[in-house]
Amino acid sequence: ETAVVVNKFRGCLVGSLLGDCLGAPFENESKVAKVVLQRYFDKMEDPNFKSPQKQYTDDTAMTKSVAESLIQHGAFNEKDMARRFTTEYFQSPRRGYGQAVVGVFRKWRDTKMEDVWRPAREQFDGEGSAGNGAAMRISPVGLFCYKDRQLLVQTAADCSKLTHTHRLGVHGAILQALAIQQCVLHGPKESIDVKSFSASLIEKMSEVEPQEEDELCDMGDEPQSYQLQLNSLQKLLNKNEANPEVVVEALGNTVLALYSVPAAIYCFLRAQRPIDFIKTDNVFRRVIQFAISLGGDTDTIASMAGALAGAHLGLDAINPSIMKHCEAHEIADSLACDLSDVTLNP
Numbered sequence: 001e002t003a004v005v006v007n008k009f010r011g012c013l014v015g016s017l018l019g020d021c022l023g024a025p026f027e028n029e030s031k032v033a034k035v036v037l038q039r040y041f042d043k044m045e046d047p048n049f050k051s052p053q054k055q056y057t058d059d060t061a062m063t064k065s066v067a068e069s070l071i072q073h074g075a076f077n078e079k080d081m082a083r084r085f086t087t088e089y090f091q092s093p094r095r096g097y098g099q100a101v102v103g104v105f106r107k108w109r110d111t112k113m114e115d116v117w118r119p120a121r122e123q124f125d126g127e128g129s130a131g132n133g134a135a136m137r138i139s140p141v142g143l144f145c146y147k148d149r150q151l152l153v154q155t156a157a158d159c160s161k162l163t164h165t166h167r168l169g170v171h172g173a174i175l176q177a178l179a180i181q182q183c184v185l186h187g188p189k190e191s192i193d194v195k196s197f198s199a200s201l202i203e204k205m206s207e208v209e210p211q212e213e214d215e216l217c218d219m220g221d222e223p224q225s226y227q228l229q230l231n232s233l234q235k236l237l238n239k240n241e242a243n244p245e246v247v248v249e250a251l252g253n254t255v256l257a258l259y260s261v262p263a264a265i266y267c268f269l270r271a272q273r274p275i276d277f278i279k280t281d282n283v284f285r286r287v288i289q290f291a292i293s294l295g296g297d298t299d300t301i302a303s304m305a306g307a308l309a310g311a312h313l314g315l316d317a318i319n320p321s322i323m324k325h326c327e328a329h330e331i332a333d334s335l336a337c338d339l340s341d342v343t344l345n346p
């Protein structure tokens with residue numbers, strides 16, 4: 001029982017790292033060639049293939065800080081987490097951070113964190129960031145709070161609001177954390193009932209998103225909510241859809257949380273079954289390869305999908321040759337072990 005959960009924690013953080021490292025070279029490509037991607041993964045799986053390690057980006061840099069802070073304090077501590085984000089950014093600024101979020105790090109540094117919440121509230125003329133930067137780093141929260149949904153929702157919201165205060169940025173992180181929780185609570189390696197998995201997320205998001213928020217939003221003409229996106233996700237599942245263009249048309253592939261978190265969850269769920277253009281029996285590989293095939297924000301979508309696949313399947317399901325091609329895979333694994341320790345023995 002405990003061993004299974006520890007294996008899931010390790011799979012989750014290593015899975016998140018792998019999606020980031022392997023997806024980053026394709027970031028912003030509008031269309032990723034299926035043959036190129038198949039060959040890329042075939043090479044990574046070959047134990048004799050040698051190449052420089054793929055570097056992780058902002059997704060992993062921030063995930064590490066979240067995990068380290070939870071391990072250190074055994075609870076969410078806003079100032080400590082903000083300090084870790086800031087230190088990490090100024091030590092290693094060239095990891096491909098979002099354009100606006102670095103403004104938060106600078107304000108924290110310049111004001112000595114006088115009010116740790118204020119810089120995020122000032123983003124985008126007071127509207128707050130709706131980017132996927134809160135969701136992309138949330139898996140340690142989903143793991144740490146997996147036994148308590150109320151604590152999970154609250155902690156995911158708090159962790160998000162350090163940098164992202166737009167409701168779509170915050171709710172995207174909550175959705176991803178809830179999905180991580182469902183993966184951890186699900187029996188090991190049992191096949192997932194993808195319809196009840198998504199139905200359960202819709203149910204939980206209806207408690208998170210107040211009804212009047214289904215209204216028009218200033219970023220588009222259409223009603224925007226995660227419940228609506230998850231309804232589209234269910235329609236795709238019913239059609240067993242695997243065409244990347246159709247998935248992107250329905251769910252998106254951008255840096256906005258609304259157009260990337262449901263897409264990542266879809267990749268995880270659909271890739272539980274075979275996909276014709278992905279030749280592998282390894283479900284973990286199929287999930288991240290499918291996620292990268294969407295193009296756009298490939299590192300982040302693959303990282304979120306990889307975190308879910310790892311939390312479902314456990315570390316055992318990840319090919320060690322692929323792991324070795326990714327920077328800091330030992331660090332991700334050791335953080336997962338420490339995080340499982342503080343979570344299971346509080």
Ligand code: 8NA
Binds near residue numbers: 057097099129133299
């Ligand atoms: P962020 O808060 O700077 O937001 C990212 C982007 O989202 C912004 O630059 C805006 O274009 C857009 N955005 C967010 N909120 C609003 C709003 N209220 N109104 C209008 N536009 C908005 O950073 P973040 O931490 O959310 O970003 C995470 C993403 O950036 C990840 O994909 C990460 O890997 C990185 N990244 C992405 C790309 C890419 O284009 N795929 C490139 C480099 C870095």
Ligand code: MG
Binds near residue numbers: 058
């Ligand atoms: Mg990135």
Ligand code: MG
Binds near residue numbers: 218
């Ligand atoms: Mg708005």
Ligand code: MG
Binds near residue numbers: 298299300301
């Ligand atoms: Mg990205």
